[in-house]
Amino acid sequence: MFNKVLVANRGEIAVRVMRACDELGVQTVAVYSEADRNAGHVQYADEAYNIGPARAADSYLNHDAVIAAGNQAGADAIHPGYGFLAENATFAAAVESTDMTWIGPSSDAMAQLGEKTKARSLMQSADVPVVPGTTDPVESASEVESIAAEYGYPVAIKAEGGGGGRGLQVVRETDDVESKLETAQREGEAYFDNDSVYVEKYLDEPRHIEVQIIADHHGNVRHLGERDCSLQRRHQKVIEEAPSPALSPDLRDEIGEAARRGVQAAAYTNAGTVEFLVEDGEFYFMEVNTRIQVEHTVTEAITGIDIVKWQLRVAAGEPLSFEQSDVITDGHAIEYRINAEKPDADFTPTTGTLTTYDPPGGIGVRVDDAVRQGDSIGGDYDSMIAKVIVSANNRAECLARSERALAEFDIDGIETIIPFHQLMLTDERFCNGEHTTKYLDHELDPERIKRAVEQRGGSTSDELSSDDVGSNDTIERAFTVEVNNKRFDVTLTEETTPEVPLPDLESDAFEAASSDSNSRSTRSRPDEALTDTENDASTVAAGDGEEVSADMQGTILSVEVTEDDTIEAGDVVCVLEAMKMENDITCERGGTVSQVCVSAGDSVDTGDPIVILE
Template identity: 65%
Template sequence: MFERVLVANRGEIAIRVINACHELGIEAVAVYSDADETAKHVRHADHAVHVGGSMASKSYLDMDALIEAAHETDADAVHPGYGFLAENAAFARRVVDEGLTWVGPAADVMEQLGEKTKSRKVMQAAGVPIVPGTTDPVTEASEVEAFAEEHGYPIAIKADGGGGGRGLKVVTEEDSIPDALQAAKREGEAYFDNPDVYVEKFLENPRHIEVQVIADSHGNVRHLYERDCSLQRRQQKVLEETPSPSLTPELREELCESARHGMAEADYTNAGTVEFLYEDGQFYFLEVNTRIQVEHPLSEITTGIDLVAWQLRVAAGEEFDFSQESVEPRGAAMEFRINAEDAANDFAPRPGELARYRPPRGIGVRVDDGVDEGDKISPFYDSLVGKFIVHAEDRESVVRRAKRALREADIEGVPTTIPFHQTMLDDERFQANEHTTKFIDEEFDLSTVPEWEA
């Protein structure tokens, strides 16, 4: 096992990795920018290294500074968390070339699965259903027009390295194709340093369901079942749950085994998530996230398996001590992303100091956060305060327990998304599982969310 791990991240995921390191007897090294000098992840680590100056948003993207911090503290390995450089194959390769261990999949596998056209080919070869579309990049409007003529509108032009809605353009008529194609290319270049795009049939009212997978270096691949991430705003997840209330037991087994087989065929190691769209009883491969996910606690709390600890153990060469048959999820769970945002005013971010921060407690409630009372939510980074994960015997019980937990939370100084979550839990359409990925953007009335009172 490692003696010391550098955590190349910040906030709640850095705290999560630091905690896992400490439970395994590993020292944790934090990195920080000027803006994070007194942050919680710095206070919790065994060592901390400054990696950035006034451009705080770029500090955690400075490969040279991160590698230097690892060597300076004699770290054995680097855990990237999620976001920042977590899915950057060049950084993963650099870490290994520097004699360190990368806590994640191999760089070549990251490259293969990180580009959507390549990952679609891999999954299609493994027999995993994909949304009808191209498996090679398109360059000319005529190629897009030919696809639309064959499959009908609407269609989606997508950045090959994209995600989170960036580099995605939905087209409903032929005249829009040239402009949409160029816009998707520009966004792909700007956000992902990759101008390639592909085209696929656009599913109009899908559910978004993902499967948690982890694989060791001894040929063992396990799935930890699925998470339903259909409640989204502008293609950004706001609330996730498990199990998906849309799947039958038979379809759940088919979906999860499909993900497991696809990752095995890709020679994947460490933790990863296979994302699918689900519509009219059929699921389609969407993409692979080659890292730990924000919503990973749902899988942990229902299976009892510590994913982050296993990330470290897998990277250290250990073999799983549990079989697929022994992975038996219990009950249901929901994760609520608590952001410093004013949901009633179009989710406007409102950074500031947490004058009071008292998260909920009690049976069935887990809190993953990166702040304490008196800390500041920085304008330089994501507005996430923390995550409330609620577990109970079934979905109805989770909703009841979550209402109690959200009501119990006491946060002052910044607005949070708690009123939004409370309103959503009372929504009859959400309770009846009638929502899709478009529900918040097209059907939910934000005026029903109470306004923040400073």
């Protein structure tokens, strides 16, 4: 087993991996961006290293920075979690070329299965049914149009390195082909460092079924049953469960064996997920996720198998200790993603401070998170802040227990999609297990979501006033310093009175250093931590004209207007990426653009001006 593992990720999945390492006696190393200086995964790790600015491309997606941190820490291995570099075969190969071990499938297997066109070809050769479409990348709108002419609209344009709905665009008519192709390519480049796309027939009312597999280096391949991930909005999963309420025993066995057959053909090792679409009793291979999944938790709940520990053991060369016949599912489990989003405003990402954070507990309730009360939720990364996993003897009991758990979740300061989850527990289609991947986007009445939010009571962003703070003469403050990019926690005891302001720990006048190269991050969370308040966007005076401003924190992907343009109410002025979602920023009234305040690549905060209208 390894001595020290670097987790090349953030948030709840980073903490999840670190906990597995802890139980195996393995030390952990965190990496973090400037935006995550005080994040939960940084607090949890044994040591942590700064790898760059908030922008993921400059930090969490920076191959050289992550590998350099691993070398500096003396890590034996790198675990990528999910997202970011988890399915990047080039990065995996770079790790394989070092003295560190890549905790995942080989870069060759990732290249075959992680890129969707190669995966489709491989599955076809293994006699696994695939959705009709291309096995080679497409580059032009005319190629997409010719495929649509062969199979009929709608078709799906998908990023080769994509997953989780990123880089997926549905085309329903010829006029949309060019814009959808450009968007899919842009998202593929932004999220997966790969702008290559392919096209397949789009199924209108499928179930999304995926099979968890684990394979060692000794020729053993096991599947751990299936998960149903059909409840999605904008191709993003929001609730997942295991087992699927929609499969017959025969179809369940057939899909499981098809998944095993496919990964064996690729000489695959470590954990992975084979995803299928099921419609009218037929199943079709969709893709392989060559990593751990967000929803691996429900499989763990019904099998009792710790998938992350087995990732570590397999990577360390251990054989699987169980046969396929030993994998027995027991009961039912459902995972609820707790996203920082406004469900009654088309699930728009939201930011703020967790003035209250008190997750549920009790029998059959697991919470995976990396946040605590007082933490700030920014808009630089994915909107998911926690996962609630509920398990019980059967689906009916699991739904009832879910009602209790979600009602217990006390969270304030930001809006979340908990009211949406509570609505689903009263929804006939969902409770009967009859929903498809299109149910939320095409059938659920948005007014029902608004009423659910009102019933929950919403959230507030009230901060503590100075009157709420105690007046002790001795104040102990925790803060952070960095030496050679390595993070250290320091505690300062100050003698002061309420009338005397505390020193500015971020000023040039305050300096701190440490010469202890073996110091580690403590696991106690600081009561007050330094924050990064620098705003990357230029500050622009609004002037006398009407201002179109950003309604969320994020990064400008493109600016759609120039000075002196005449625009109408509802026109898009820019595309803003926030929490891995593209959002159109529109104007409420028409006018002439007198000033453009941002450029592509700029970071903006809520309320920052985008354009000024005359």
